Amino acid sequence: MVSLRDYENVVPGFDKTVARALDSLGKRYQDARFLFCILDQDDIVPSQAVIDAMELSDRTLIFNPGDDIDAIAGMLVRCYGGLSMRYHCSLILARSGVPCVGLGYLPKVVSLYRECGLGNHILRMDADSDEIFRHLVDLFEGREFLLSRIEKGVGALSDLANESEDEVVACLEAGTSAARLLSHGSELYQRNITGSSEQIDYLRWRAWVLETELQETTLQLEEKNRYLEKKTSEADALRAEVDELRNSTSFKIGSKLTYLPGKLKALIQK
Numbered sequence: 001m002v003s004l005r006d007y008e009n010v011v012p013g014f015d016k017t018v019a020r021a022l023d024s025l026g027k028r029y030q031d032a033r034f035l036f037c038i039l040d041q042d043d044i045v046p047s048q049a050v051i052d053a054m055e056l057s058d059r060t061l062i063f064n065p066g067d068d069i070d071a072i073a074g075m076l077v078r079c080y081g082g083l084s085m086r087y088h089c090s091l092i093l094a095r096s097g098v099p100c101v102g103l104g105y106l107p108k109v110v111s112l113y114r115e116c117g118l119g120n121h122i123l124r125m126d127a128d129s130d131e132i133f134r135h136l137v138d139l140f141e142g143r144e145f146l147l148s149r150i151e152k153g154v155g156a157l158s159d160l161a162n163e164s165e166d167e168v169v170a171c172l173e174a175g176t177s178a179a180r181l182l183s184h185g186s187e188l189y190q191r192n193i194t195g196s197s198e199q200i201d202y203l204r205w206r207a208w209v210l211e212t213e214l215q216e217t218t219l220q221l222e223e224k225n226r227y228l229e230k231k232t233s234e235a236d237a238l239r240a241e242v243d244e245l246r247n248s249t250s251f252k253i254g255s256k257l258t259y260l261p262g263k264l265k266a267l268i269q270k
Helices: 012-026 042-052 069-076 085-095 107-115 131-141 145-175 178-183 196-244 249-269
Strands: 034-037 060-063 083-084 100-103
Touching: 012 042, 012 131, 034 042, 034 069, 042 060, 042 083, 060 107, 069 085, 083 085, 083 131, 085 100, 085 145, 100 107, 100 131, 107 196, 131 145
Parallel strands: 034 060, 083 100
Antiparallel strands: none
């Protein structure tokens, strides 16, 4: 199962990168077939771009069930593995016990893979085709091990979801106001700002990007500081060497020997 979407942090040549990775996988496993799952109609364009760039495009199929979530779940549970950007495709695959390699286009996708026991199989959006291919092979070769990790991770998430639902139901049944709950330290918050899920996802992604850029800038500054310290140390050593030469007997004698000829030359030129 392949689930892709068009997003602003998709790097140039992304379709060709994914195509090469899937071609390599198809050549390694001759019976492999690739099903491109469409969760939103906009997903058709990036999926078709990858298919057009593949050598093994005859082994591909676009699966477009519209809003039929039962059809999507019914198909995903029958898959052997996945490569997914989409959060909900990754979630359904994990819930169905199907291991998947993720492309972390948003922090929520990264968190999902870590919590599901697939933290070693979530990649950056700029991962190259070889890296994607290697993780897909690891997924296929180590499938039994990954299944046990997914079962444990999904089980823990299910328990948390059930606890949260029970807490919400209890609050509703008690008719307790949000203000009273807050005064008792309960983790229940009221939003004063409205916003779509896409806007919230975008803001989370921007925060993640800025944090990453800050870390990279910090590393660059540390490297420049080390370089500056090295050059300063070298300059100090050279200054000390010059001072030592100036104070040496040979330098003083040489200065005296060159002083008189220099004065004579200056007088002749005048």
